[in-house]
Amino acid sequence: MVDFAVARRMMIDTQVRTADVTDPRLLAAMMEVARERFVPVDKVPLAYLDLDLPVTRVGQTPVRRMLKPMVLAKLLQAAEITRTDRVLDVGCAAGYSSAVLAGLAAWVVAVEEDPELAAQARATLTDMGVSNVDVTSGQLSIGAPAAGPYDVIVVEGATEFVPTALLDQLKNGGRLVCVLGSGPAGRAMLYRLIDGNLSGRPVFDAAAPLLPGFTKPPAFVF
Numbered sequence: 726m727v728d729f730a731v732a733r734r735m736m737i738d739t740q741v742r743t744a745d746v747t748d749p750r751l752l753a754a755m756m757e758v759a760r761e762r763f764v765p766v767d768k769v770p771l772a773y774l775d776l777d778l779p780v781t782r783v784g785q786t787p788v789r790r791m792l793k794p795m796v797l798a799k800l801l802q803a804a805e806i807t808r809t810d811r812v813l814d815v816g817c818a819a820g821y822s823s824a825v826l827a828g829l830a831a832w833v834v835a836v837e838e839d840p841e842l843a844a845q846a847r848a849t850l851t852d853m854g855v856s857n858v859d860v861t862s863g864q865l866s867i868g869a870p871a872a873g874p875y876d877v878i879v880v881e882g883a884t885e886f887v888p889t890a891l892l893d894q895l896k897n898g899g900r901l902v903c904v905l906g907s908g909p910a911g912r913a914m915l916y917r918l919i920d921g922n923l924s925g926r927p928v929f930d931a932a933a934p935l936l937p938g939f940t941k942p943p944a945f946v947f
Contacts, residue, residue: 729761732773736760736794740775746798751806754828755798762849763821764791777934780819780842789818789839790934792881796913797822800902803915803928804877806830813873814858815891816865816881816936820846823858826879833858834872838865838937866938870894882936883907892916892923904933 737755746752761772764780771778777790792800806812810830817823817835819842826833827850835858837843847860861869866888868878873894880888880903892901901916911932916925 727761727770729759729772733760736773740793740795741798744795744799746795746802748802750829751798751801751825754825755794757828758821758824759853760794760821762853763819763824763846781839782841787937788934789816789842790882791818791821792933796904796931796933797825797881799929799931800879800904800913801825801829803913804879804900804902806877810876811873811896813868813875813878813891813894814881815868815878817846817860818842818881820850820858820860822879822881823860824850824853824855827855827858830877831857834869834875835860836863836865836869837861838863864938865936866890868894875899877901880904880936880939882939883911883933884936884939885941886939887916887925888939892918897921902928904931907935908932 761769764772779790781789806829812826812830812833814823814835817837823833823835843862850858868891874896876899878891878901883904895918899918904911905914909932912927913929913931914925915928
């Protein structure tokens, strides 16, 4: 039988800390959240492994995955989330990332377009007593503009293009983190909006599952 508290500590010590994640608030939040609560029953023994873990039912398409702990942790550290921030979690899947964010920010709006995953996220977060997350159903690439603007936007997967529709939902001084590019050539990006000027820079190399709606349209060939 898996000792999940020990597995959680090992995940943090061997996957997260070793990737130069040093933010004590983030490490504490990840230690607090039971990752195994957010995965299908047959995947529970794999909950703390270093992989993008599938969270959709077998045969369901598109297959949705939970980000590797290291990639998620480095993205959240780059976003520099404070206790007063309002955060948009794009592609929350079963809600694990939102639970971690809830321990860092004042309020989290979590967007999920898969109805089964959205329902699971709501139920699990409620059962765990997380009260500062609002799970909404909607198209991931659109986000949740009506509930914005946001101090931080976290895209829980890869995008093949700069997500301008989401960047438009940032407050002044806001940050957006995502993995830009599919496959092994992906790079984690940090975008900032300051006085109407948007800047972006790569923060680390990363591979992540491509999110629905974030595939680059095929180029027209004459």
